[in-house]
Amino acid sequence: MARINHLAIVVEHIEPALKFWRDALGLEVGQVQRNEAEEVEIAFLPLGESEIELLAPLNETSGVAKFLARRGPGMHHICLEVEHIEAVMQRLRAHGVELLNETPKENEAGTKYCFIHPKSAFGVLVELYEPGQRGR
Template sequence: MIPNYIEHLGIAVNNLEESIRFYEQVFGLTCYAIEEVKEQKVRTAFFQVGQTKIELLESTDPEGPISKFISKKGEGIHHIAFAVSDIEDKLKKVESRGVQLIDRTPRKGAEGLDIAFLHPKSTQGVLMELCEKNS
């Protein structure tokens, strides 16, 4: 399975507004979207850097996955997301190659993407996300 490109890097942050200011002031980037994904208990902010995006992730719930991640590891890179075509087929292919899936079927993510996560226990310690634009 060869991904189309790196869709985004997800970065867990404590304070979305402070982090947006950092990326805007230090790197001169422009935040083009802020979105809440209630099902994932997260608020996101996006920056475009070439073909790849940076997605900042702030928890909206102390029991949410981003809050738990930050409490264990601190702020920082949370996941790498790969753009793919036919996400359901790609999930079957990586699972057949021994990768443990967090999501057996895609779910809705930020920016209207269909997403599915691969477990870091079987991806050399890196949480990986597959993303597909809705048709």
């Protein structure tokens, strides 16, 4: 287990939230991009070896939109970076931990990722992340 890769925070809209995180608190904004697959707009705010990620829904039916409707804005998930995601997933399964995807997903940067069911992690949505060569 290498580090906290990012902490994801759900907000209604990116720009008002940046008034707090960027303007008041003084964090840098790395980039803001649309992720059509996850139906979110994401602002990346590097912070030491980690990032704060602000997620805003692109529509009213996405997972993030449903989270907002149910719980309001706030912390959504914590992403832990690992070296060998399959080995960690196998170890988790051996301990009876439920995973939301049984094999790692892979994004366009070659990063492998999976989510752990919050009921196995005491209410926390935990993402695991093995950065791909193109994502380093």
